[in-house]
Amino acid sequence: MADLPDAAACYELLARMALIRRFEEEAGRQYQRAKAGGFLHLAIGEEATIVGTTSVMRDEDFLIGTYRTHGHAIARGTEPKRVMAELFGRVDGTSGGRGGSMHIFDAEKRFMGGYGIVGGNLPIAAGLALSSQYKGEDAVTVCMFGDGASNTGNFGETMNLAALWKLPVFFLVENNLYGMGTAVERHSAQTDLSKKAEGYGVPGARADGMDVIAVREAVAAGIEEAREESRPTLLEVVTYRYRGHSAADPEVYREREEVEQWREKDPIESFARRCVEAGVLGEREVQQARDAAEATVVEATEFAEASPEPALDTMYENLYALDDPGGWYAVDERSPEPHRGEREGTMPEAARELAEAGAAYAEQEETEPRRNPAVQGDAQEGGTDA
Amino acid sequence: MPEMRMREALRDAMAEEMRRDEAVLVMGEDVAVFQGAFKVTEGLIDEFGERRVRDTPISENTIVGAGVGAAMGGLRPVVELMTVNFSLLALDQIVNHAAAIPYMFNGQARVPMVIRMPGGGGHQLGPTHSHSFEALFLQVPGLLVACPSTPADGKALLKAAIRDDNPVIFIEHESLYGVKGEVPDEEDGDGVLRFGEAAVRREGGDVTIVGVLKMAQVAERAAAVLAEEHGVEAEVIDPRTLRPLDLDTILESVRKTNRAVIVEEGWPHGGVGANLATLITEQAFDDLDAPVQRVTGADVHMPYSKRLEQAAIPHEEHVVSAALATLEGTI
Numbered sequence: 001m002a003d004l005p006d007a008a009a010c011y012e013l014l015a016r017m018a019l020i021r022r023f024e025e026e027a028g029r030q031y032q033r034a035k036a037g038g039f040l041h042l043a044i045g046e047e048a049t050i051v052g053t054t055s056v057m058r059d060e061d062f063l064i065g066t067y068r069t070h071g072h073a074i075a076r077g078t079e080p081k082r083v084m085a086e087l088f089g090r091v092d093g094t095s096g097g098r099g100g101s102m103h104i105f106d107a108e109k110r111f112m113g114g115y116g117i118v119g120g121n122l123p124i125a126a127g128l129a130l131s132s133q134y135k136g137e138d139a140v141t142v143c144m145f146g147d148g149a150s151n152t153g154n155f156g157e158t159m160n161l162a163a164l165w166k167l168p169v170f171f172l173v174e175n176n177l178y179g180m181g182t183a184v185e186r187h188s189a190q191t192d193l194s195k196k197a198e199g200y201g202v203p204g205a206r207a208d209g210m211d212v213i214a215v216r217e218a219v220a221a222g223i224e225e226a227r228e229e230s231r232p233t234l235l236e237v238v239t240y241r242y243r244g245h246s247a248a249d250p251e252v253y254r255e256r257e258e259v260e261q262w263r264e265k266d267p268i269e270s271f272a273r274r275c276v277e278a279g280v281l282g283e284r285e286v287q288q289a290r291d292a293a294e295a296t297v298v299e300a301t302e303f304a305e306a307s308p309e310p311a312l313d314t315m316y317e318n319l320y321a322l323d324d325p326g327g328w329y330a331v332d333e334r335s336p337e338p339h340r341g342e343r344e345g346t347m348p349e350a351a352r353e354l355a356e357a358g359a360a361y362a363e364q365e366e367t368e369p370r371r372n373p374a375v376q377g378d379a380q381e382g383g384t385d386a
Numbered sequence: 387m388p389e390m391r392m393r394e395a396l397r398d399a400m401a402e403e404m405r406r407d408e409a410v411l412v413m414g415e416d417v418a419v420f421q422g423a424f425k426v427t428e429g430l431i432d433e434f435g436e437r438r439v440r441d442t443p444i445s446e447n448t449i450v451g452a453g454v455g456a457a458m459g460g461l462r463p464v465v466e467l468m469t470v471n472f473s474l475l476a477l478d479q480i481v482n483h484a485a486a487i488p489y490m491f492n493g494q495a496r497v498p499m500v501i502r503m504p505g506g507g508g509h510q511l512g513p514t515h516s517h518s519f520e521a522l523f524l525q526v527p528g529l530l531v532a533c534p535s536t537p538a539d540g541k542a543l544l545k546a547a548i549r550d551d552n553p554v555i556f557i558e559h560e561s562l563y564g565v566k567g568e569v570p571d572e573e574d575g576d577g578v579l580r581f582g583e584a585a586v587r588r589e590g591g592d593v594t595i596v597g598v599l600k601m602a603q604v605a606e607r608a609a610a611v612l613a614e615e616h617g618v619e620a621e622v623i624d625p626r627t628l629r630p631l632d633l634d635t636i637l638e639s640v641r642k643t644n645r646a647v648i649v650e651e652g653w654p655h656g657g658v659g660a661n662l663a664t665l666i667t668e669q670a671f672d673d674l675d676a677p678v679q680r681v682t683g684a685d686v687h688m689p690y691s692k693r694l695e696q697a698a699i700p701h702e703e704h705v706v707s708a709a710l711a712t713l714e715g716t717i
Contacts, residue, residue: 062459094492095490095491095492095494096492098489098490098491098492099490099491099492103490103491105490105491105492105494105495106494107491107494107495112455112458112495113487113491113495115483116482117478117482117483120451120478120479120482120483122448122451123447123448123449123450123451123452123454123455123479124451124452124454124455124458124479124483125455126448126451126452126455127451127452127453127454127455127456127457127458127459127463128455128456128458128459129455130452130455130456130459130461131455131456131458131459131460131461132459134411134437134456134461135459135460135461141455153447154447154448154451157443157445157447157448158448158451158452160443160445161442161443161445161448161452164443165440317492317493318488318489318492318493319488319489319527319528320488320528320530320552321488321493321496321498321550321551321552323550323551324580325582325630326580326581326582326583326630326632327581327582327583327627327629327630327631327632327633327634328582328629328630328631328632328633329582329629329630330527331665338665338668338669
């Protein structure tokens with residue numbers, strides 16, 4: 001077993017993991033309260049994979065992930081309250097309420113996005129790495145994706161391109177054993193995912209995703225390989241999500257006992273225990289990490305609740321970079337008076353009234369709590385028919 | 387002004403922008419050593435080397451996606467897809483990523499890239515190699531769409547596209563690559579044509595004909611026939627970019643002529659003409675003296691047979707006939 005780092009580093013790892021855990025629990029709760037909408041993919045159980053990875057990244061490195069990346073942004077330093085505000089669809093959210101849970105982004109922290117399309121982030125990662133290489137910068141792009149994405153065409157295409165162009169990119173498969181509800185042995189002929197890129201010239205390795213120190217060491221090696229040798233490698237990290245694929249997942253594809261067995265290997269509990277047993281952290285510090293997480297998440301939720309809804313006349317903002325607009329960029333046909341969307345701020349009165357009428361429908365949904373999202377009429381991903 | 391072919395004009399646009407801005411690079415299938423499937427990138431590798439002119443594997447979605455990432459990372463990639471047809475393999479990166487990223491991340495990231503692709507029929511390439519997808523890309527918010535019909539516009543629009551901070555779909559027509567035209571020298575201003583400015587190719591007061599991409603040239607030839615054989619003065623407008631669209635110039639013309647014909651090579655349902663006819667009808671209904679006519683390609687997959695293919699593509703005769711239909715009873 002790899003050695004523990006110093007006490008400050010251990011506390012930081014523990015505190016980040018605890019924060020993500022607590023954040024995700026609260027996000028799930030807010031989803032049930034219908035404060036968060038759409039699909040909600042929680043990473044509870046996968047905290048060591050996330051934090052182990054980001055803990056060995058430099059500020060200038062890029063991180064790019066999937067639709068399960070609240071924790072990834074938080075681990076990179078994005079304020080949890082801004083992630084929560086995004087889940088609430090509010091103006092203070094990371095994307096001002098335009099992206100939602102699946103599309104968290106923080107340019108300042110070089111968290112280059114959550115992406116809703118499985119495997120969609122892989123080629124973009126290659127491009128980010130190309131930009132660093134082209135400019136002669138030594139930033140590395142860390143690209144995280146799930147076991148399911150290893151079956152997409154993008155996987156093979158991107159592995160080939162990354163190896164061919166010797167891009168400074170590091171690929172990390174967060175293998176949580178299920179592509180949505182399909183077990184890895186039912187969706188991939190090669191179940192040792194670390195081998196899947198070797199034929200393309202990207203060597204692979206495996207690490208225990210429930211052990212933050214093991215993840216950290218393996219990721220550090222891969223990042224160094226990318227940074228120093230410009231050689232892309234792939235790390236398969238075996239982990240587990242305790243919750244369903246999304247909040248609307250009845251989990252008919254796995255046994256409760258399996259979940260319980262994985263919980264016994266809980267990445268946060270086991271790391272805290274190890275730190276205490278090794279005398280690196282005391283029980284008081286472990287509790288302190290938990291309390292800090294609790295306080296941050298309570299504050300985040302209050303912040304999200306208080307953040308305003310986006311104004312309707314901002315509908316078209318940031319659709320285009322508008323330098324010196326000539327011609328019609330966007331055509332708004334929601335009213336009998338078609339107008340240029342990029343001039344939404346000065347839309348005709350009739351259009352404004354109809355926009356308000358449309359927005360009013362949002363109020364109706366807000367009042368219904370989602371006790372069992374899987375059997376409700378909306379957000380049916382992975383759910384059974386109601 | 388020197389005369390040159392469309393392919394040379396496009397190459398010069400890329401070369402000039404690459405000299406001007408180190409962030410500009412070109413990548414695509416066979417763009418470097420092979421010098422481009424249609425020789426549009428000819429000579430670029432000799433001047434700029436393999437770092438800036440990059441051959442890629444045949445991996446369309448990843449070529450475009452790598453361009454998206456490179457653009458997000460601060461570069462200005464010009465990605466060539468060998469033909470419009472192959473853009474179908476890259477639609478996920480074009481629609482879900484390039485077009486959506488600036489909006490869904492609320493302006494924190496921009497995607498300043500150009501995706502060049504030639505298409506169109508007329509070369510007996512059959513159902514999978516003759517598409518016209520102007521309408522398909524026009525439909526997607528977040529994308530800009532350019533479709534130049536002359537070498538001068540090709541060069542000036544491509545330079546503008548490379549400098550633009552939005553993802554640009556730059557549609558070229560395979561039949562226009564060899565067409566010659568006068569192209570202003572680099573010394574004549576910066577040679578950039580602002581997007582969203584239509585060109586009035588011919589003035590006239592009887593009917594407005596809007597021609598898209600190669601059909602702008604067909605429309606011009608049709609206008610000559612209308613004048614010579616029917617005494618009809620058509621006003622021919624080449625929108626040059628479909629997004630942004632210079633709707634104002636088109637409406638102004640229709641208010642003058644009271645008649646409109648839209649010509650495109652693509653399919654009729656949901657086409658550029660369908661869209662434009664609606665915009666005209668909504669905003670200039672009282673000025674119209676006849677229903678808007680559209681001329682499109684046949685509603686089939688492009689047949690290989692030379693006779694069938696030519697019958698599927700709009701020609702001058704179709705445009706003349708449509709224009710005369712709008713004038714029925716008046717001449």
